[in-house]
Amino acid sequence: MTSLPVRAMPVEIIQPDAGSSFKLLHHRVEAEHFRWEYHCHPELELVYVVGGVGRRHVGSHLSYYQDGDLVLIGSQLPHAGFGYGSKGIHEEIVIQFKEKAFLGIPEIQFIESLFEHARFGICFYGKTKEEVGAKMKRLPKLGTFERFLYMMEIFHMLAQSKEYILLNPQENTYHLSIKDHSRLKKLSEYLEQNFHLPIHIEEVASLVNLSVPAFCNHFKKMVGMRYTDFVNEYRIHKACQMLLSDKSMLDIGFECGFSSQSYFSKVFRKVKGRSPMQFRNEMINRSF
Template sequence: MKTPFEKIQPDEGSSFRLLHLKISSNIFPWNYHYHPEYEMVFVHYGTGRRHVGNHLSYYEDGDLVLIGANLPHAGFGYDALDEHEETVIQFKEDFLGENFFDKPEMAAIKTLFERSQHGIHFFGQTKKMVGNRLKKMPQLSHFGRMIELLSIFQMLANSEEYVLLNVADTRYDFNQKDQARIKRIYEYVEQSYHIPINIKEVADIAHLTVPSFCNYFKKVMNMTYTDFVNEYRINQACKLLMLEKSITDVCFDCGFSNVSYFSKVFKQIKGKSPMQFKNLVLRRNDSVLRKK
């Protein structure tokens, strides 16, 4: 049995589904799932986790991802730092007719759909321009939405500002046992990230020996368990720094044994030091207060 299947219905009067979500990031569960519909996700702002196929990473300053049919993925609001806002479009390959995308004019878009089976992350001006257009789509008529969506597809198809999240030989097909096991591992990390890493303990939770667990986790998540925990710790550290806690307190609250190592890992993952991140938060908060 595969990863949980999600049934999706098009909007009334439309051939695809358009969602606009704005809710607290704290209520997002880890819900790895799949569906036959393609899915375009635009996260308006903030930092959070992307888990598509066996690719696992954090996005910064929002995200724009196109996910192929039946490619397993988790919700983009999981482990987000800020209030989570996203625009989502879900559609079947034949949503405009069985042979519509076989037309010569649709050749680039058809190639885009084929590429999306690996999961595609878009960045730069492409993310900015497409994101602005997606924000306005809910105000359009159903016909207007369809025309706009085709135009967005063409823009994405012609863009070179993208990264494939998975390559063909690293995709992993989760079954029901994997789903339950990874969920237990996530829950364990959520509860114990602030204490020293104990591979034996988490291996026991996964019902595996330590060597088997290390191999399994690397195959499923495409990263080591230690790297996974450190990424989770650093994301929690960002939340605490946004509350203006001291760097030293945040270091120890998130399970690191010394500030030097904490700063090194923080910079490796976030591309900036804890102090630089803290200063960015302070400037952002000051800007928000001035606007009020």
């Protein structure tokens, strides 16, 4: 893939905590006030979202998470805030660190492969997410030395884990320009306000001043998926939130913009790998 230029990509400036080799952040804020902007920085970043739902946008990968998230983001890999699309209080714990601070130490050579894979963005799931998340929740309460020891344990757990997926199939080389960032934000806001209605591609293309063919091609290059898939993933994301209520399947399907119950079930299974009823039952069982 040919690398495209970055035009004024927002770069976050990160300083390690005093007496530490990394920066620890603990955010707990109303979701609507959480930072969304697509940005990058030289440091690697490990993000643990404490429960809830929302959207992950790492490199050209865009998808929605349920029940929290655990993602390792490589150096200079563009990403957006994980609070977009969440509701109520959004809580996350973030560790930011320079790769060179942990390389060349014989006892922790195992992390080199982990950091190499981080160039693609790594999403961890299952027991790895649960156990690493529990350790990360303890970090804000520890002193600097104890935090460092916990970090070594966390790196070791991640490096040994088989419970992960790479978010980008190849190293991300397409960075959003300021103009594309503005377009994506406008498209996301439009979808958030209109997902329950029929969405016509002509109207969407006109929002960003492109012809339909140009919009379809550019959107896929920008996000890594077709616009129709983007819409369906968002609708299923909203459906997952509604499935935690006592609304009927029929009402949820129509309220999320699906024209029929059968089409809603088909798309839900494609995106989530199970039926809406199976998803609801899993969430009910998990709450006990």
